[in-house]
Amino acid sequence: MRPLMQVLVMLFCATPLLAQQRIEVRRAATRDVYVRVNGAYARVKVTAWSRDSVALVADLPTGTRLEPAVPGPKDPPAKGMKFYIEGPEGGGAATGSVELFVPAGATVWTKAANARMEVNGVTGGLDLNLVGGSIVVTGNPSNLNIESMDGTVSVTGSPQWMRVKTASGDVTLRGSSPDAGITTVGGAVSIADGTFERLRIESITGAVTFAAHMGRAGNLVVDSHSGTIDLQLDQKASLDLDATTIAGTILNNVNARRPTPGREGRGEELSLGLGIGDARVTLRSFKGNIRLSRR
Amino acid sequence: MTEHLAASVLNDLQDDLLPRDKRRDAEQHLEQCESCAAQLANLRALLSVARSLPAELSAPAGSWDEVRARIAHQQTRPLRRRWAISPSLAAAAALALVVASSTVTMLVMRRPEPMTASQPVLLPAAWQASEQGYLTTVEGLLQQLHEQRSQLAPATVATVEQALATIDEAIGEARAALARDPANAALTDLLASNYRQKVELLRRATRLSAS
Numbered sequence A: 001m002r003p004l005m006q007v008l009v010m011l012f013c014a015t016p017l018l019a020q021q022r023i024e025v026r027r028a029a030t031r032d033v034y035v036r037v038n039g040a041y042a043r044v045k046v047t048a049w050s051r052d053s054v055a056l057v058a059d060l061p062t063g064t065r066l067e068p069a070v071p072g073p074k075d076p077p078a079k080g081m082k083f084y085i086e087g088p089e090g091g092g093a094a095t096g097s098v099e100l101f102v103p104a105g106a107t108v109w110t111k112a113a114n115a116r117m118e119v120n121g122v123t124g125g126l127d128l129n130l131v132g133g134s135i136v137v138t139g140n141p142s143n144l145n146i147e148s149m150d151g152t153v154s155v156t157g158s159p160q161w162m163r164v165k166t167a168s169g170d171v172t173l174r175g176s177s178p179d180a181g182i183t184t185v186g187g188a189v190s191i192a193d194g195t196f197e198r199l200r201i202e203s204i205t206g207a208v209t210f211a212a213h214m215g216r217a218g219n220l221v222v223d224s225h226s227g228t229i230d231l232q233l234d235q236k237a238s239l240d241l242d243a244t245t246i247a248g249t250i251l252n253n254v255n256a257r258r259p260t261p262g263r264e265g266r267g268e269e270l271s272l273g274l275g276i277g278d279a280r281v282t283l284r285s286f287k288g289n290i291r292l293s294r295r
Numbered sequence B: 001m002t003e004h005l006a007a008s009v010l011n012d013l014q015d016d017l018l019p020r021d022k023r024r025d026a027e028q029h030l031e032q033c034e035s036c037a038a039q040l041a042n043l044r045a046l047l048s049v050a051r052s053l054p055a056e057l058s059a060p061a062g063s064w065d066e067v068r069a070r071i072a073h074q075q076t077r078p079l080r081r082r083w084a085i086s087p088s089l090a091a092a093a094a095l096a097l098v099v100a101s102s103t104v105t106m107l108v109m110r111r112p113e114p115m116t117a118s119q120p121v122l123l124p125a126a127w128q129a130s131e132q133g134y135l136t137t138v139e140g141l142l143q144q145l146h147e148q149r150s151q152l153a154p155a156t157v158a159t160v161e162q163a164l165a166t167i168d169e170a171i172g173e174a175r176a177a178l179a180r181d182p183a184n185a186a187l188t189d190l191l192a193s194n195y196r197q198k199v200e201l202l203r204r205a206t207r208l209s210a211s
């Protein structure tokens, strides 16, 4: 850590500092501290560590202001901290970079316009908000909420609860979750590797690929307007499946059952059971195609 | 007394990110709860920046669930499939003229015009109230977004408008199909999903433009 003086000046100055270099702030914090990082930056990297403190290291261009809201150095461990980064007046795209170290059980909230957000090892909560760029989460957060427009989202791990919403950003999930929801307008959604209990995916035009496992009594619902729904089942899949299209086709490569024409002769419908059928799968598409296969 | 306010709620309140209804709930709780009020005071004391309050609007919570519930209530014969809801809307037989919702594109930059019946489509009566509620919500969110548009980068505005156009096209197709086949349960779900997408997208855009 850099000398304490700089931190003290930053903290006790009523007017925010003009930062022209690396800024470092470190404070004792509770294990479930709530931390917010908001404003103009191009990169934020959040890493969980085993210490009971929060450290922020920021490399910010001239004219950028860091406005920290943190307790004094002699105060008891903080339950909450905030960092607001304001770009230079009339400045173009943000270029600053922020590295944040938090106790693993922390809850971290970030928001930026165009940035790369990367989070590793946090087991508390994550609330990540972005317009464009990318979000990469690795680990097993208890709560994971991601909102993005263009930005791509990649999650590797097992969030207990997760919600991801994008406009055109692709969403890739490698792992498991007992309770997950993914919503996208045009992004491609790809799910693989783990086991899911409750999973709901909604897309308008984005293609959806599910190549993971549904747990016992699991429930998967996929709704898409025109995106292709591609369900790749494992050999042990045990589920009851209903697929419906209003105008698209259904291709079944899992067993011999053939889809039947839909209501009023448009679209197709298919119901099938595999194994003892303890999980439920519902696939609905307006005019996209649905494809079922074994992997 | 209800549960204590979560850290995220206290922070959202402090950062002016709470929708109006949630803010009202939080403020009511704070009036009665010294512990939460003290936490918020701490938060305020920590803050070095005060920011202006953007107006926030909220969607009618659960309105689609209500529609589904109403349709399910009208069901008179056994379900053919376990998941399917089989609305005997023919029995209700009431079809109502509902305004179309495709007047959205480009409204982020321009001042939103009142929703007009530019594309009348007949939808089941059970949908009418909820669709109207949805239209009101969308209009409110568009208005808010319009007011905040100076805080959105042009590229973001373009992204939002393109996504809205995509959703509107899907809504138009699903509505037309549902008008032809009002008892189609899958269509009901798909249309509701499209609507949720639209409200969600607009909410996201307003949250992103609120500093």
Ligand SMILES: [Zn+2]
Pocket (backbone or CB within 6 Å): B003, B004, B005, B029, B033, B034, B035, B036, B037
């Ligand atoms: Zn309380």
